[in-house]
Amino acid sequence: MSISAVSSREFYVGVDVGGSKVAVLVSDDQGREQGRYVAPTRLDSSRGTLEGIVDAIHTALRVAQADLEDVAAIGLGIPGRVEPEEGIVHLAVNLSWQNMPVGQILQEALGTPCWLENDVRAAALGLQRHPLYAQVQNLAYISIGTGISAGLILNGRLYRGAHGMAGEIGHMMMLRDGPRCQCGSRGCLEALASGPAIARRGEAILQTGVKTILSEWKPVTTRSVFQAAEAGDAIAQAILQEVGRYLGQALQQMVMAYDVEHIVLGGGVASAGASLLDYVLTDIKHQREASSLAKEMLQPEMFHMQPQNYEAGLWGAVVLAENGLHTMQPLTI
Numbered sequence: 001m002s003i004s005a006v007s008s009r010e011f012y013v014g015v016d017v018g019g020s021k022v023a024v025l026v027s028d029d030q031g032r033e034q035g036r037y038v039a040p041t042r043l044d045s046s047r048g049t050l051e052g053i054v055d056a057i058h059t060a061l062r063v064a065q066a067d068l069e070d071v072a073a074i075g076l077g078i079p080g081r082v083e084p085e086e087g088i089v090h091l092a093v094n095l096s097w098q099n100m101p102v103g104q105i106l107q108e109a110l111g112t113p114c115w116l117e118n119d120v121r122a123a124a125l126g127l128q129r130h131p132l133y134a135q136v137q138n139l140a141y142i143s144i145g146t147g148i149s150a151g152l153i154l155n156g157r158l159y160r161g162a163h164g165m166a167g168e169i170g171h172m173m174m175l176r177d178g179p180r181c182q183c184g185s186r187g188c189l190e191a192l193a194s195g196p197a198i199a200r201r202g203e204a205i206l207q208t209g210v211k212t213i214l215s216e217w218k219p220v221t222t223r224s225v226f227q228a229a230e231a232g233d234a235i236a237q238a239i240l241q242e243v244g245r246y247l248g249q250a251l252q253q254m255v256m257a258y259d260v261e262h263i264v265l266g267g268g269v270a271s272a273g274a275s276l277l278d279y280v281l282t283d284i285k286h287q288r289e290a291s292s293l294a295k296e297m298l299q300p301e302m303f304h305m306q307p308q309n310y311e312a313g314l315w316g317a318v319v320l321a322e323n324g325l326h327t328m329q330p331l332t333i
């Protein structure tokens with residue numbers, strides 16, 4: 001696809017595909033929102049999920065009073081392992097997609113170029129377009145939810161690594177011989193600080209018979225651990241202090257590995273408990289007190305929660321549509 005071939009088309013469509021909903025945003029060539037639509041994700045079959053996405057795109061275009069002929073390209077953020085160059089989704093567990101040529105199928109159904117990227121990486125691209133981060137060349141977006149992963153912007157571009165696995169920090173080993181992770185290893189960040197890990201920790205402590213208001217919630221959820229901590233429960237606070245320590249350790253490693261200017265936290269756990277950042281910052285403070293290098297490199301103002309009311313994933317999908325593979329590969333001059 002050459003850019004000049006599509007210059008007469010003035011709309012870009014971004015799609016954030018989630019396990020429960022599909023959000024579509026139609027943007028014009030000035031980056032202004034022209035329409036949007038959100039639909040529940042169809043999970044009846046892998047093809048049904050794709051049909052649901054196509055329907056949602058059509059509806060969003062009707063809202064924007066546009067049609068497919070006006071669309072230059074479509075970008076999609078997918079919760080899974082994606083091969084952007086080939087448009088293949090290797091694995092998206094929540095959508096039951098395995099080695100699906102999603103890009104090709106959608107392109108045939110819609111007659112418009114479709115670009116795919118992992119949803120967390122798409123969100124990192126979306127942050128780059130937010131006024132707070134527009135000038136930032138080195139940034140990490142960390143999604144903390146059922147899993148943990150990062151989208152990395154390095155030297156102003158999305159960094160994917162040799163196998164598209166850059167940013168899979170959920171499987172950085174934090175505690176050798178720690179709890180078992182889904183990947184088969186032990187002590188991964190994801191096994192210690194993800195949403196399910198926090199809930200599991202709460203349940204396990206409850207089983208010991210210790211006195212905690214967590215017993216009022218059955219089963220214990222991530223949100224209930226945050227609620228109990230906010231209500232002053234010392235056990236719930238201790239769980240979150242520990243989570244803050246593991247995340248603080250992971251952020252320190254990110255800063256030391258990549259020298260990023262900002263790290264932005266998002267995802268389900270981050271939105272379940274806004275106090276998560278406080279627990280992380282407490283750990284960062286301890287690291288700064290212990291080392292002059294940490295004091296220099298880990299500035300508290302580097303760490304943010306995702307901007308409220310800003311759909312980074314959805315805007316990142318629009319960026320994908322605008323730039324196609326140029327978001328991933330250095331431009332050749």
Ligand SMILES: [Zn+2]
Pocket residue numbers: 170171172181182183184185188190
């Ligand atoms: Zn793992």
